[in-house]
Amino acid sequence: xxxxxxxxxxxxxxxxxxxxxxxxxxxxxxxxxxxxxxxxxxxxxxxxxxxxxxxxxxxxxxxxxxxxxxxxxxxxxxxxxxxxxxxxxxxxxxxxxxxxxxxxxxxxxxxxxxxxxxxxxxxxxxxxxxxxxxxxxxxxxxxxxxxxxxxxxxxxxxxxxxxxxxxxxxxxxxxxxxxxxxxxxxxxxxxxxxxxxxxxxxxxxxxxxxxxxxxxxxxxxxxxxxxxxxxxxxxxxxxxxxxxxxxxxxxxxxxxxxxxxxxxxxxxxxxxxxxxxxxxxxxxxxxxxxxxxxxxxxxxxxxxxxxxxxxxxxxxxxxxxxxxxxxxxxxxxxxx
Numbered sequence: 337x338x339x340x341x342x343x344x345x346x347x348x349x350x351x352x353x354x355x356x357x358x359x360x361x362x363x364x365x366x367x368x369x370x371x372x373x374x375x376x377x378x379x380x381x382x383x384x385x386x387x388x389x390x391x392x393x394x395x396x397x398x399x400x401x402x403x404x405x406x407x408x409x410x411x412x413x414x415x416x417x418x419x420x421x422x423x424x425x426x427x428x429x430x431x432x433x434x435x436x437x438x439x440x441x442x443x444x445x446x447x448x449x450x451x452x453x454x455x456x457x458x459x460x461x462x463x464x465x466x467x468x469x470x471x472x473x474x475x476x477x478x479x480x481x482x483x484x485x486x487x488x489x490x491x492x493x494x495x496x497x498x499x500x501x502x503x504x505x506x507x508x509x510x511x512x513x514x515x516x517x518x519x520x521x522x523x524x525x526x527x528x529x530x531x532x533x534x535x536x537x538x539x540x541x542x543x544x545x546x547x548x549x550x551x552x553x554x555x556x557x558x559x560x561x562x563x564x565x566x567x568x569x570x571x572x573x574x575x576x577x578x579x580x581x582x583x584x585x586x587x588x589x590x591x592x593x594x595x596x597x598x599x600x601x602x603x604x605x606x607x608x609x610x611x612x613x614x615x616x617x618x619x620x621x622x623x624x625x626x627x628x629x630x631x632x633x634x635x636x637x638x639x640x641x642x643x644x645x646x647x648x649x650x651x652x653x654x655x656x657x658x659x660x661x662x663x664x665x666x667x668x669x670x671x672x
Contacts, residue, residue, distance in 0.1 A: 613638075
């Protein structure tokens with residue numbers, strides 16, 4: 337009888353665990369899709385071991401062409417300790433992709449070249465990990481980071497909100513995390529994790545043929561979090577495509593009205609590609625009494641990828657009235 341009870345408890349435990357790992361319909365956007373190219377934007381702000389600001393930004397891209405799949409992961413880090421900008425990337429034509437809608441979400445980027453560097457991105461209900469390691473007998477040099485781990489209270493479910501319909505963009509509510517980065521920069525401190533998904537990135541890229549496309553995650557004094565997708569055309573006119581605002585407890589707020597203004601006088605080339613990215617601008621949310629100037633910590637935060645180069649890095653916000661720093665964030669800028 338006792339043995340039967342043990343078996344019964346074990347079965348209940350297994351079934352409960354399977355149910356907890358099964359994705360809800362609202363969470364399926366987090367997973368790779370069989371027929372759709374996808375982007376995951378992952379970023380955070382925490383502190384390094386000396387208490388300096390450490391901005392971590394990542395972009396994972398999934399591409400499907402007839403007969404083959406590709407995956408690319410880009411990572412950048414910026415530290416206020418030395419204003420150093422560090423990057424790493426991995427591309428593979430044979431990614432390991434988990435198709436089932438059960439956690440963990442996992443993408444493997446195996447080391448197919450002579451360097452034999454393996455990358456892995458794993459999202460569980462309590463942790464997100466981005467890992468790099470050398471294969472046995474691998475000779476390449478590891479990137480400036482080796483692991484990035486974000487630990488948090490169980491997200492069951494992950495709270496996703498739709499920011500834009502075309503392109504289809506989803507954003508998870510800010511996740512309070514313990515951030516641990518190991519590499520040339522080291523961190524083990526509280527921070528916030530931001531996970532965003534573009535479920536059809538080709539629509540976004542096609543819109544970047546004649547204009548810049550920006551993604552901005554900006555934390556504001558008092559705990560509010562702003563996420564916004566917008567464009568800048570050739571005349572430096574800025575137009576919002578989608579916006580979400582969370583309060584200090586991570587609850588979604590009513591969608592605010594927003595105004596964007598580029599600071600034309602401050603623009604300058606910001607990378608080896610010679611592109612003059614629109615890096616200096618102002619954001620006003622009149623209904624929320626928010627009016628800030630957004631500036632890069634340093635202009636040179638471009639990921640060099642030939643014609644596919646893009647800007648990914650750390651920014652901060654200054655209140656237009658008081659001139660005080662009232663926000664910190666991470667921004668991505670794309671131009672086809």
